[in-house]
Amino acid sequence: MSNQLFVLNELALLQKHLAKHYELYQIVRDPQGEEAWQENVPVDTLPLYGEAHLPLASAKGFFFAQNEGLYKFDGETFTTIKPKLSPRALFGVQACDLTAIFYQDQFFKDDPYYQARREQSLLVGIDCSGPCEKGFCPIVNAGPQVATDHADLILSNFNQEQQDGLETTWLLIAASNKGVDSLQGLKLEKAPDNWRHLRSEFKEQVLAKFADFTYINTSIEYINDGLVPPELWEELSVRCLACSGCTNLCPTCSCYATSDQTDSESNSQTTVRFWDSCQFDGFQREASGHNPSHLAAQRTERFWFHKFSDDYLPEFGRYGCVGCGRCEQTCPGSIGVHTVMRKIEQQCCN
């Protein structure tokens, strides 16, 4: 479909309109200063968005739950536990996290639990206007602006150069049919044709603010050329505590395990699934005890291979890393993406 462009003078206008038809989810700051996605946010709460407010937990859990029941067995029949939800709008998703949802849409395309949640969700993306603390989205083609096939509505701040801050102007793009439908009943002025071009110009300005991440590109090449020596993976893996933080926070990590939980009261059994981690020794261990990745070094290598290997391009059309840098923040062993890629570049260059 061709995208429709509108002028929006106030975020609150769109927010209030959507709240009539959707449960509103936004990034909210709590009294301890933590920023996280919260649901059923009161309409008068202005959203946090953009590079200064990338939450530590991405929106992944809204579609691929950290822990959910799949089906129940009462001794005679199996009953699917379908997620019950009403339409909801995620307001203010950053480009990197939208790219990750796009990636997971493919991984979970036949997963009824994921799809049930996805179908009920309207994604409202907001362009970032600068680099975030640990981010490098341009390197992996995941930002800083929202790709038009990654969201239903896209907002871009056209007020960046103005100083008064009172009058705000936003470009609103209805990027999907769902997005167009969501705007029904909202009176909006069409945006001038050259705004599409202006947005591209803004993008160039924003890109210029990013630091030099050449080492990441270089290291991606080393990984794909098989040039990272096993000793380096071993050196890095000694620092992996197998906490599972990287895989939990990685917005594209999608591995899960299942387990049967018995409820003695009702004498039934529920099969649940929950986030798993390839960094656990038991992740690939087979029933015989054989483990294709029994060394921590193999598990570390495997993780980065899954994030940066060309082998996955045919299936997903992109790398498994969206450049959000969350692994760098959460890794107790200091082997997040920046440290690892820098180390690979240094070591392999020598």
Added chain:
Amino acid sequence: MHESAAVSPQNKPAMSKTIVNSICPFCGVGCGIGLVTEKGQVTEVQALRNHPISQGQLCSKGWNTAFGINPRDRITHPLIKQEGQFVKVGWPQALAHIADKLTGYIRGYGADSVGVISSARATNEDNYAAQKFARAVLKTNNIDHCARICHSPSVAGLKQTLGSGAMTNSIDDVDKAEVILVIGADPTENHAIIGGRIMGAKLRGSKLIVIDPRVTRLAQVADLHLQLKLGSNIALLNGLVNIILQQGWQNTEFLSKRCEGLVELQAQVANYPLDEVAKVCGVKGEDLVAAAKLYSQANTAFLAYGMGITQFVSGTNNVIAVSNLALVCGQIGRQGTGINPLRGQNNVQGACDMGCLPNVYPDYQSAADERVRAKFAKAWHTLVAIEPGLTSLGMSNQARKGKFRSQIIFGEDPVVTDPDQNKVAQGIKALDMLVVVELSMTETAKMADVVLPAACFAEKEGTFTNCERRVQLVRQAIAPPFEAKVDWKILAELADFMGMGALMPWQNSEQIFVEMANLSPSFSGMSYALLEQQQGVQWPCNEAQPMGSPCLHGHTFPIGKARLIPVEQTPTAESPDRQYPFWLTTNRLHYHYGCGSMTRQSPLLERETPDGLLFIHPQDARDLGLVDHQAVGVRSRRGYLETRIIYSEQLAPGLLSMPYHFKEAPSNQLTNDAMDLLTEMPELKACAVNLQALDANRQPRSIGEIIEANQQILPLVAGTRTAL
């Protein structure tokens, strides 16, 4: 930029997800953890980027918290054992029963025939209530908790040398140290986020020295690893002090201004010459010199230690030897330095601070001091206990002698976690009434006469104190399930049933905190509002230090000048011989916590449990003809268990190691309860064992199966003996 207002949970529809920021319930690091709740259950957790300690990180235990507190395995109602079976009863019936029995024992045998074991897993408020209940309601000083078997020697040792037994510095100081010295601690497994900080500091250029009989993860990345022989800590530490004094590497100014006892110490450590120390400890002399130089010559050196120092018969002296080293080098009282015991449990620091120890009231005010007793008696409007109290092991021993009737245990599983399991079980069986307040049916709870359902950390308000003395707010995320109640409420209601409800009249946890702070000089400046505002405050917090104290002993020590106290190398109570040729030590695994009652409910963490629990150097195994994963029987003078061996290069030949988390093969069948005389700390880190291969096709039996089989055999054996 648009700033959103805070969204309070009350404004939200009941069905939606809410995030409540609290404190991780596992180790003493005290990480921030976001509890995501849905339909009254914690379904997910989130890491918290803004938390001063964890900064967006959690360990595998923290990430799996939701499994550990799920309502499926919880004790739902008060239970009273009748003819060997637990029967559900209401709270009034259970409490009336306990009150009636306790009153009877106190009348018949005196107040010292009963006692309380509080929980280092519970809040400061719960612990304050527990010691008040013992001292003011029961009128006994028989109050203790598991610090007995982790850091009681730290409290006792550092109290003598510095005047205060807690971590002197902050976790943040790891990043400010030029040299980090880790002795007898495995922080990447047990205090993962601190372990990670240490690895990070090392990457940025700090020097790392590890002193440990095992090749821990930190030892693998260290600049220097002194792999000493088990139990030779004092020889090694005295040897280091001797080198430093001989080379003139000591901090002379600090010694003259801030310490006393140098002459005596110098004379005594002269008996620890380099060559001899190297031989006794099994380390290279040049490594000892290198370590002594690095540590003493650094501008800032951060020293951390753990159970590898305290869990010995020489535990208190080991701590004193550590203290001597730091004092001689003046590595204390400044940022990036300090003597830093890494506390094991989420609130073991707090349980000590709150006076859940027989010899001290809150804030370490001596129970032997008449003025202290008078102060508390006046504040509480009642008479308080006078006689010295018993430690947990003391209570157990007295019970076996028939002199101790009843114990209330909060959230501990001594049958699995205390040394010499068979003796502990005998002590418990000898009680007339055991009351266990627990989340789930632990091995100890199964042996109880009354079991009460407790509320977990996510179901209560209160505070935990982490290892760096930071008092942090624990926020309630969900309501207690079924009939479960918070510890302090249980105690207050029990006091009421005993006719002394007026002593514990609190309506909420904050009122308890206020009462405690009013009676405790180190906490007098603290309030919930300040803790909220500051994301936790480190004690002492009072008029002199209104915002708390990240670094202790900057200008003076609580005892004025610090004391250097000469201590001699003491052999372990047991060492290998022909009958029991191997050393056995204990360790912990990153994935599991304590008795495993919470972490083993996570299918992910349970999957990480190794299929064998006895770690052995491959050379030892090959010498005995044992293949990896071979089933073996392990025997000490105290017990026997079966498990599989796991080859591990972490160990030196001659040394075996077992984690203690697993009830099917509990290391405490084997461990020695020989004690440090001052603190009654048992020697959990060293005993002698032998092992033999099981028949090729035999699976290792669980301890339950072994005991059952023995009960069938024993009468026969006894009969034979009688016949003979």
